[in-house]
Amino acid sequence: MKHISFDMEGTLIDHGYSEHIWGTDIPQLYAEKHGVDLEEARRRVFHEYDQVGGARPEWYDVGYWFRRLGLPGDWRELPERRRGLIRVYPDAKIALEALVSESLLVVSSNTIREFLKIQVEEVGDYFTHVFSAPSDYQSVKKDQSFYRRIIEVLGIEPNEMIHVGDHYTYDYLAAQSIGVEAYHLDRTGKTRGEDTLESLTELMERLEKA
Ligand SMILES: [Mg+2]
Numbered sequence: 302m303k304h305i306s307f308d309m310e311g312t313l314i315d316h317g318y319s320e321h322i323w324g325t326d327i328p329q330l331y332a333e334k335h336g337v338d339l340e341e342a343r344r345r346v347f348h349e350y351d352q353v354g355g356a357r358p359e360w361y362d363v364g365y366w367f368r369r370l371g372l373p374g375d376w377r378e379l380p381e382r383r384r385g386l387i388r389v390y391p392d393a394k395i396a397l398e399a400l401v402s403e404s405l406l407v408v409s410s411n412t413i414r415e416f417l418k419i420q421v422e423e424v425g426d427y428f429t430h431v432f433s434a435p436s437d438y439q440s441v442k443k444d445q446s447f448y449r450r451i452i453e454v455l456g457i458e459p460n461e462m463i464h465v466g467d468h469y470t471y472d473y474l475a476a477q478s479i480g481v482e483a484y485h486l487d488r489t490g491k492t493r494g495e496d497t498l499e500s501l502t503e504l505m506e507r508l509e510k511a
Pocket residue numbers: 308309310311312466467468
């Protein structure tokens with residue numbers, strides 16, 4: 302049985318859930334706390350996000366942002382409260398249903414564990430393993446070493462895994478460079494390459510032909 306690894310955001314679910322928490326909920330809490338309107342709060346919070354930057358691990362840590370921005374309450378309540386915003390792509394549902402009987406499915410994501418846990422619950426009970434680069438490996442991106450660790454945990458060789466995701470560098474190139482059979486999902490259909498897919502139903506077609 303082959304292992305098929307999926308990226309989460311942009312691949313199985315859309316970006317709406319994370320975007321709402323980072324782009325609206327956190328600025329909203331900031332606005333209430335500091336007595337400014339939402340627009341001003343967004344300006345200030347986004348400026349703070351830029352100050353830290355995605356190359357540092359704390360950028361991904363909601364608890365860190367609650368402390369840094371002086372926000373009230375328990376940050377863990379936020380990802381749970383927004384569960385209803387998680388939208389699973391219809392083709393993802395179809396592909397997971399079809400593939401789960403003939404493959405071992407895993408999630409390999411750059412999302413923190415507290416978000417990822419809820420996302421996986423909403424997608425469904427398909428996965429043997431769920432890997433979070435920032436939470437499990439304190440890594441800010443899905444690089445070669447992330448995929449090597451996954452292979453190691455699964456106890457397989459790189460060529461026994463398929464990975465699919467929507468980021469050309471961190472899903473496609475990084476996985477492919479260690480010998481994983483990787484596919485780049487471009488839902489816009491703008492790029493076409495040998496290993497480019499427009500949907501996850503296209504992944505099913507590829508695997509049937511193989
Ligand atoms: Mg993605």
